[in-house]
Amino acid sequence: MANKFLEQVELGDNERKETTHIVKYFHQSTIRLSESYLSELGRHNYVTPTSYLELINSFRNLLSSKQDETMKAKRRYVVGLEKLAFAASQVCWNVDHESSEFVFNIIQTVICKFCY
Numbered sequence: 001m002a003n004k005f006l007e008q009v010e011l012g013d014n015e016r017k018e019t020t021h022i023v024k025y026f027h028q029s030t031i032r033l034s035e036s037y038l039s040e041l042g043r044h045n046y047v048t049p050t051s052y053l054e055l056i057n058s059f060r061n062l063l064s065s066k067q068d069e070t071m072k073a074k075r076r077y078v079v080g081l082e083k084l085a086f087a088a089s090q091v092c093w094n095v096d097h098e099s100s101e102f103v104f105n106i107i108q109t110v111i112c113k114f115c116y
Helices: 013-041 049-094 097-115
Strands: none
């Protein structure tokens, strides 16, 4: 059932398989803990199929939120690198040829180090 609800989520095959196992484990362990809770304290905690679906939906929402957050951070990072590259080109333009090549190589090395 988790596979069906996770079809629309951008995940690789391995991640989807592992996520399905984790969600199933969470649900089954919640059932076991609820039984333990009932036997020790005499109180009921109902774990229903709806609880399972809510768990999957919560995971989907959290994953989507974190993916958006990561993409925003990546865009800010890329824009920052572009601005650094532009600044490097401006610095190189304004200094003599020998110095500019040296400065450009240093800046390019630093930028490429963060890119990869």
